[in-house]
Amino acid sequence: MNGRGPPRGGPGRRVRKAEEKAPRSPPAPARGYVRHAFPHTWRSPYGVLTENSVPGTKVYGERLFMHEGKELRTWNPRRSKLGAIAILGSNALKFEGNETILYLGAASGTTVSHLSDIVAGGSVVAVEKSIRSFRDLLNVARMRRNIHPVLSDARETDTLVPIIPGGADMVYQDVAQRDQAQIFLDACDRFLKPGGLGVLMVKARSITVSRDTKEVFDEVEGQLRDSGLKVWERKNLEPFEADHVAMVVNRP
Numbered sequence: 085m086n087g088r089g090p091p092r093g094g095p096g097r098r099v100r101k102a103e104e105k106a107p108r109s110p111p112a113p114a115r116g117y118v119r120h121a122f123p124h125t126w127r128s129p130y131g132v133l134t135e136n137s138v139p140g141t142k143v144y145g146e147r148l149f150m151h152e153g154k155e156l157r158t159w160n161p162r163r164s165k166l167g168a169i170a171i172l173g174s175n176a177l178k179f180e181g182n183e184t185i186l187y188l189g190a191a192s193g194t195t196v197s198h199l200s201d202i203v204a205g206g207s208v209v210a211v212e213k214s215i216r217s218f219r220d221l222l223n224v225a226r227m228r229r230n231i232h233p234v235l236s237d238a239r240e241t242d243t244l245v246p247i248i249p250g251g252a253d254m255v256y257q258d259v260a261q262r263d264q265a266q267i268f269l270d271a272c273d274r275f276l277k278p279g280g281l282g283v284l285m286v287k288a289r290s291i292t293v294s295r296d297t298k299e300v301f302d303e304v305e306g307q308l309r310d311s312g313l314k315v316w317e318r319k320n321l322e323p324f325e326a327d328h329v330a331m332v333v334n335r336p
């Protein structure tokens with residue numbers, strides 16, 4: 085990526101204005117775009133992109149490109165830890181495209197918006213406790229029919245029971261709290277369906293600043309195993325995020 089946009093005749097046409105929804109002529113020959121392992125997701129010379137489920141709209145200033153008649157949104161790995169995983173690759177994290185995802189720590193909806201593209205046939209229940217972030221999240225959810233925003237502390241699992249009565253195929257958490265592992269375990273215990281996947285973004289510095297990060301990650305991994313979850317992967321997010329790992333678990 086050189087930050088100057090695609091070269092002429094390059095792989096796809098850049099959408100310069102949000103209102104430009106579709107090309108007037110067929111898009112340029114598809115060179116350099118390959119499908120990603122995640123549904124509705126592509127790799128390209130411009131990074132990983134998801135198919136925009138609301139063409140013509142942006143969520144956080146991402147760039148829009150046309151490819152094979154679809155509008156694609158760039159996914160910034162420095163703004164989204166899942167975006168970092170999408171670039172780095174994962175052996176354990178998989179999507180079918182129709183999952184119900186419980187997302188704890190939705191913030192303004194950056195990652196949630198890409199997940200909503202990926203699970204276009206499913207839904208994302210997005211929980212956020214900060215009113216300020218929740219306002220932005222509401223604006224994202226207004227445009228996207230498969231995002232269900234919930235203003236709540238992720239620890240208050242009773243609030244969520246009526247919203248996901250059938251449970252979740254995936255629990256995704258990114259809350260940067262000291263008790264982040266316990267919040268995740270409680271949510272998985274209550275909502276994750278057997279066979280479902282859990283993704284815990286562990287921020288070591290939110291748990292303690294006085295201990296070695298590896299020791300903190302080992303301890304969290306031990307907690308997850310002791311609770312009966314199977315830890316499939318422990319993914320370092322560098323160079324995009326320091327002192328973070330993603331734990332990908334499965335509920336047997």
Ligand SMILES: C[S@@+](CC[C@H](N)C(=O)[O-])C[C@H]1O[C@@H](n2cnc3c(N)ncnc32)[C@H](O)[C@@H]1O
Nearest residue numbers: 164189190191194195212213214237238258259
């Ligand atoms: C690192 S940011 C999340 C970024 C977001 N996951 C993304 O990729 O777009 C952490 C968010 O978790 C929220 N949060 C922290 N503790 C929480 C809790 N107990 N319940 C719900 N949200 C919480 C914070 O308000 C903040 O918006």
